[in-house]
Amino acid sequence: MRVALITESFLPTVSGVTTSVCKVLEHLARTGHEAMLIAPAGAPAEYAGFPVHSVPALSYRQFPVGMPSPQVHRLLADFAPDVLHAASPFLLGAQGIAAANRLDIPSVAVFQTDVAGYARRNKLGQAANAAWRFVKWVHEGADLTLVPSTASMLDLRRVGVRRLARWTRGVDLVGYHPNRRSDPAVAALRRELAPNGEVVVGYVGRMAPEKQVERFRALRGVPGIRLALVGDGPSVPLIRRELAGMPVTWLGRLSGPELATAYASFDIFLHAGTEETFGQTLQEAHAAGLPVVAPHAGGPIDLVVHGENGLLFTPDDERDLRRCVALLAGDAPLRHRMGEAGRRSVLGRSWENVCGTLQGYYERVVDERSAVRATMSVPLSMQR
Template sequence: MRVALITESFLPTVSGVTTSVCQVLDHLARSGHEAMVIAPTGAPAAYAGFPVHSVPAARYRQFPVGMPSPQVHRLLADFAPDVLHAASPFLLGAQGIAAANRLDIPSVAVFQTDVAGYARRNGLGPAAAAAWRFVRWVHEGADLTLVPSTASMLDLRRIGLRRLDRWTRGVDLAGYHPNRRTDPAVAALRQRLAPNGELVVGYVGRMAPEKQVERFRALRGVPGIRLALVGDGPSVPAIERALAGMPVSWLGRLDGAALGRAYAAFDLFLHAGTEETFGQTLQEAHAAGLPVVAPRAGGPIDLVAHGENGLLFAPDDESDLRRCVTLLTRDPALRLRMGEAGRRSVLGRSWQNVCDQLLGHYETVIDDRAAVRATVAVPLSMQR
C-alpha cells in the first residue's frame, strides 16, 4: 500500500498529532508499506525511511501552520498514493483532501483538534460557529473521518457530518508501566519531587491556555501533596502566577525514558482542560498504573470510568476538582485499585493494534472508491 500523510504538525514540534503521525509511519515501515509525508517547513527531510516534503508555514503560538502550496497537488500526483491520510486537517490538510479528490485518491481525515472549542474559549463568539462550518467543509471532502471520542462524534454529527468512524490512539505499554516504580532513577526523581514523602500530583502536557493548568490552583492548601508539571509552552508565566506559593516542581518537556520515569514517580494524574478531543496523556497515566482525575467533558469521558479507574469532576467546578483529588490523597487503597483498573483498561490499545485498525480503515476507503469507479465504468462499457 502507498500512503501519503499530510499533517498540520510534525517534528520537531511535539504534539499529539505529531506523536500519532510518527507512530503510523513507524507501523507502515514495519509492515512493508510505502509512504511519504507533507508537513510544515522545519520538518526533517525523512522519517522512518520515508521522504518528508516541507511546505511554507506561518507561526502561531509557537506552532508552524502549514499554508496552501502548489507543491501539494504535484507531490500527490507524482507519488500516486493508494490513500491520503490527513492528520488533524486545517489549511494544509484541506488543500490535500481537495487535491486528492481531483486526482481520484481516496482520503481518510483524522479529527484531532477542537478548533471550534478554541474559538469559543477565547471569547470569539460568532467565530465558534464559523469554525464549525470550516470543520464541516474540510471533512466533507474526505471519504472517511476518524473520530477519537464519543463527544467528538456527537459534535461532528451535530454539524451534519455522516461518514464517520471511531479510531482511538495507541499507548506505549512498555515505556509506561507500573513496574518502573522500582527503577533507582525513579526513586531518585521521586525523592527530589517529594523530599518529605508527600504525594505527587502530576501533569503531562503542553502549557497552553486550552489545557487550563492554572486550575491546579484549586489544590492550594491541600495537605501532604506536591505538584509536578511536565511540559512547556506559552502559558508558563500565567501558570507560575496562578500557582505562586504552592509546592510545584517544573520538569520541563520530557520524552522517551525520561517521560516514563516521570509518570512512574507520580501518585495520581490530574488533567484540568475541558477541550480534549481524546486525552493521550490520560491513557499514558493509566498505562503507568495511575488513577486519573479529569473533567467530565470531551475525550476523558471515554477514558475515565468514574469510580473505577479515576474520578471525573464537574467541568466548571474547581471545588469539585479539589474534592476529587483530596479523596484520592486520603485513600491509598483506592489509588491502588484505580491505578490497577486503569492499567487493565488500556491493555488492548498498543500502537500495533491501533495502527492495524487504521490500515483496515485505509482498505475500506480504497475498496469503496474502487466500487464507485466500477459502477461508473460499467455503463460506459455497455455503451460501446
Template sequence: MRVAVVSESFLPTISGVTTSVCKVLDELRRTGHDALVIAPFGAPPSYAGFPVHTVPSLSYRQFPVGLPNPRVLGVLADFEPDVLHAASPFLLGAQGIAAARRLGVPSVAVFQTDVAGYASRNHLGQATGLAWRFVKWVHDGADLTLVPSTASMKDLRRIGVQRLDRWTRGVDLESYHPNTRHGAGVAELRRRLAPNGEVVVGYVGRIAPEKQVERFRALRGLPGISIALVGDGPSTPLVARALAGMPVTWLGRLAGAELAAAYASFDVFLHAGTEETFGQTLQEAHAAGLPVVAPRAGGPIDLIEHGTDGFLFVPDDDRDLRRHVAALVTDVSLRHRMGEAGRRAVLGRSWETVCSTLFGFYQQVIDENLAMRAETLVPAAQRR
C-alpha cells in the first residue's frame, strides 16, 4: 500500500497530531508499506525512511500553519498513492484532499482538532458558525472521516458530515508503565517534586488557552499536594500568574524517557480543559497506572469510567474539580485501585492494534474507489 500523509502538524512541533502521525508512519514502515509526508516548512527531510515534503507556512500561536501550495498536486501525482491520509485537515489538509480527488485517489480524513471550538471559546459569535461550515466543507471532500470520540461524532453528525467512523488512538504501553516508577531517575524526580511526601498532581500537554491549565488554581490551599506541569506554550505567563504562590514545579517540554519518568513521578493526573476531541495524555497517564481527573466533556467521556479509573467533573465547575482531586489526595488506596483500573482499560490500545484498524479503513476506501471506477466502465446497456 502506498500512503500519502498530509499533516497540519509535524516534527519538530510536538502535538497530539504529530505524535499520532509519527506512530502511523512507524507502523507503516514496520508492516512493509510505502509512504510520504507533506507538512509545514521546518519539518525534517525524512522520517522512518519516508520522504517529507514541506510547503511554506506561517506561525500562529507558536505553531507553523501550512499554506496551500501548487507543489502539493505535483508531489501526489509523482508518488501515485493508493490512499491519502489527511491528519487534522485545515488549509493544507483541505488542499491535499482536493488534490487527491482530482487524481482519483481516495482519502481518509482524521478529525483531531476542534477548529470551531476555538471560535466559540473566544466569543467570536458568527465566526463559530463559519468555522463549522468550513469543517463540513473540508470533511465532505474526503471519502471517510475518522473521529476519536462519541462527542466528536455527535458534533460532525449535527453539522451534516456523512461517511463517519470511529478510530481511537494508540498508547505506548511499554514506555508508560507502572513499573517505571521504581527507576532511580524517578526517585530523584520525586524528591524534587515532593520533598515532604506531598501527593503530586501532574499535567502533561501544551500550556495553551484551550487546555485551561490556569484552572489548577482551584487546588489552591489544598493541603498535602504539589503540582507538576510538563509542557510549554503561549499561555505560560497567564498560568504562572494564576498559580502564583502555589506549590508548582515547571518541568518544561519533555519527551521519551524523561516524559515517561514524569508520568511515573505523579500520583494523580489532572486535565482541566473542556475542548479535547480525544485526550492522548489521559491514555498515557492510565498506561502509567495513574487515576485521571478530567471534565465530563469531549474525548475524556470515552476514556474515563467515572468512579472506576478516575473522575469526570462538571465542566466549568472548579468546586467539583477540587472535590474529586481532594478525594484522591486523601485516599491512597483509592488512587491505587483507580490507577490499576486505568492500566487495564488501555491494554487493548497498543499502536500496533489501532494502526491495524486504520489500515483496514485505508483498504475500505481503496476498495470502494475501485468498485466505483469499475462501475463507470460498465456500459449502461449491461448495467440494465
C-alpha cells in the first residue's frame, strides 16, 4: 500500500502528534509499505527511510505551523497514494484532505488536538463555536475520522461530524517498564530527586497553557513529596513563578532512554490539564507501573479507572487534586497496587497492535472508495 501522511507537527518538535506519526512511519517501513510525509518547515529530509517534504511554516508559541501551499497538491499527485493520513489536521491538513478529494484519494483524518478547547480556555466567546465549525468542515471532508477517546467522540458527534471510529495510541511496553527501577541510572536520579527518600510526583509533557502545570501549586505544603518536571515550552516562566519555593527539580526535555529513566524514578504521575483528547504520557506512566492522578475530563476518563489504576480529580478543583496526590503519597501499598493495575491496563496497546488496527482503517476507506467508483461506473439502467 502507498500511504501519504500530512501532519501539523513533526520533528524536531516533540508532541503527541509527532510521536504518533513517527510510530506509523516506522510501522509502514517494517511491514513493507511505501510512504511519504508532508510536514512544516524544519523537518528532517527523511524518516524511517521515507522522504519528508517540507512546506512553508510560521512560528506560533514555539511551534511551526504549516501553511497551505501549492506543493501539497503536486506532491500528492506525483506520489499517487492509495490513501492519505491527515494527522491532527488544521490548515495544512485541511488542504491535504481537499487535495486528496480532488485527486479521488480516500483519506483518514486523526482528531488529536482540542482546537475548540483552546478557544474556550482563552475566553474567546463565539470563537469556540467558530472553532467547532472549522473542525467539522475539515473532518467532514475526510472519508473517516479516527478519534482517540470517548469524550472526543461525543464532542464530534455533538457538532455533527459523521463517519467516526475509535483509534487509540500505542505505548512502548519495553522501554517503559517497572523493571527499570532496578537500573543504576534510575537509582542515581532518585538520589537527586528525593535525597531524603521523599515521594516523587512527576510530570512529562509540554509546558504550555493547555497543560495547566501551574496547578501543581496546589501541592504546596504536602509533606514528604518532591516534584520532578520533564518538558519545556512557553509556560515555563509562569510555572516557575507559581511553584516558587516548592521542592521542584526541572529535568528539561528528555527522550529515549533518558525519558524512560525519568518515568522509572517517579512514584506518582500527575497530569492537571483538562483539554487532553487522549493523554499519551498517562499511558507511558502506566506502562512504567505508576499510579496516575488526572482530571475527570477528556482522554484520561478512558485511561484512568478511579480507585483501580489511579485517581481522577474534579476538573478545575485544586483542592481535590491535592487530596488525591496526598492520599497516594501517604500510602505506598496503594501506589504499588495501582501501579501494577496501570501496567496491566496497557499490555494490549503495543504500537504494533495499534498500527495494525490503523492499517485496517486504511484498507476500509480504500475499499469503500473503490465500491463507490464501481457503482458510478455501472450504467443507471443496470443499477435498477
